[in-house]
Amino acid sequence: MVGSEVILLDFWPSMFGMRVRIALAEKGIEYDYKEQDLPDKSTLLLEMNPVHKKIPVLIHKGKPINESCIIVQYIDETWKDKSPLMPSDPYTRAQARFWADYVDKKVYDALKKSGTLKGEQQEKAKKEFIEILKVLEGQIGEKPYFMGESFGYADIALVTFYCWFYTFETLGNYSIEKECPKLIAWAKRCMQRESVSKTLPDSKKIYEFFMEMRSKLGHDHIQKVEDFSPFRGRGVFLKHGRELVSGSSGRWKFHAALGIKMSSMVLRFGLGVLFLDETCLPNLGFI
Numbered sequence: 001m002v003g004s005e006v007i008l009l010d011f012w013p014s015m016f017g018m019r020v021r022i023a024l025a026e027k028g029i030e031y032d033y034k035e036q037d038l039p040d041k042s043t044l045l046l047e048m049n050p051v052h053k054k055i056p057v058l059i060h061k062g063k064p065i066n067e068s069c070i071i072v073q074y075i076d077e078t079w080k081d082k083s084p085l086m087p088s089d090p091y092t093r094a095q096a097r098f099w100a101d102y103v104d105k106k107v108y109d110a111l112k113k114s115g116t117l118k119g120e121q122q123e124k125a126k127k128e129f130i131e132i133l134k135v136l137e138g139q140i141g142e143k144p145y146f147m148g149e150s151f152g153y154a155d156i157a158l159v160t161f162y163c164w165f166y167t168f169e170t171l172g173n174y175s176i177e178k179e180c181p182k183l184i185a186w187a188k189r190c191m192q193r194e195s196v197s198k199t200l201p202d203s204k205k206i207y208e209f210f211m212e213m214r215s216k217l218g219h220d221h222i223q224k225v226e227d228f229s230p231f232r233g234r235g236v237f238l239k240h241g242r243e244l245v246s247g248s249s250g251r252w253k254f255h256a257a258l259g260i261k262m263s264s265m266v267l268r269f270g271l272g273v274l275f276l277d278e279t280c281l282p283n284l285g286f287i
């Protein structure tokens with residue numbers, strides 16, 4: 001590959017991409033930032049991450065590294081001389097990996113549900129999210145950072161969600177700071193680092209982005225499918241942006257409709273029952 005030695009394929013509001021940007025900033029690495037259009041993926045992105053087709057991708061000397069936490073570890077191992085991000089002791093390193101993995105498995109879904117579900121489901125989701133945050137808050141305890149005195153890998157894994165809190169707190173009408181003041185104090189401490197404050201976009205900008213994306217995806221229909229029971233209506237329709245792409249009443253016809261570029265949708269068919277993954281909800285409705 002011709003050009004810069006370090007290239008980052010990214011998308012500005014991505015909490016996963018931000019992890020990589022923070023790690024690169026901590027190390028003082030110059031790189032070529034290439035913003036990606038996710039609904040219309042570039043050939044470069046598809047070539048560099050053929051398995052998941054997702055950002056972030058770090059391209060170092062022409063070779064791609066995928067998955068944000070793996071990229072952060074790669075950065076730390078490759079540029080060793082400045083700002084170590086992983087603890088040097090193997091046990092503490094394992095602990096840092098454990099907490100980053102916990103964040104990866106728990107935080108994204110729970111945060112999103114706390115703002116996007118409705119009624120009782122939302123109350124339950126908010127409670128579940130706060131419980132997850134309390135576990136993380138307990139791990140930080142009285143220490144300045146996750147693993148002690150130094151900012152590092154586990155902090156990077158979590159702190160990028162901080163700029164998304166406002167969006168889901170606003171939608172879910174709740175306050176994370178009220179429930180987890182020490183966690184927010186930790187996030188504010190992280191924000192005092194230039195690597196973090198210069199990377200995280202303004203929370204209000206994230207909110208505007210999310211609301212715009214939601215309206216483009218026809219999220220208003222989420223109300224209609226909330227009490228979804230399979231095949232109750234005359235059929236289902238699939239929306240792409242503001243367009244009605246396909247109407248259908250038979251499951252196989254509907255399955256065919258999914259052939260249209262809808263990479264994040266998951267649809268499973270069982271014995272005559274249609275199971276909808278929640279990621280489908282913004283794009284589905286009844287006719």
Ligand SMILES: N[C@@H](CCC(=O)N[C@@H](CS)C(=O)NCC(=O)O)C(=O)O
Pocket residue numbers: 011014015016038053054055056066067068069263264
């Ligand atoms: N586990 C991945 C998650 C990356 C991810 O979900 N990226 C999203 C943007 S935030 C993406 O590229 N989505 C495109 C798609 O799903 O088609 C990581 O940590 O890097």
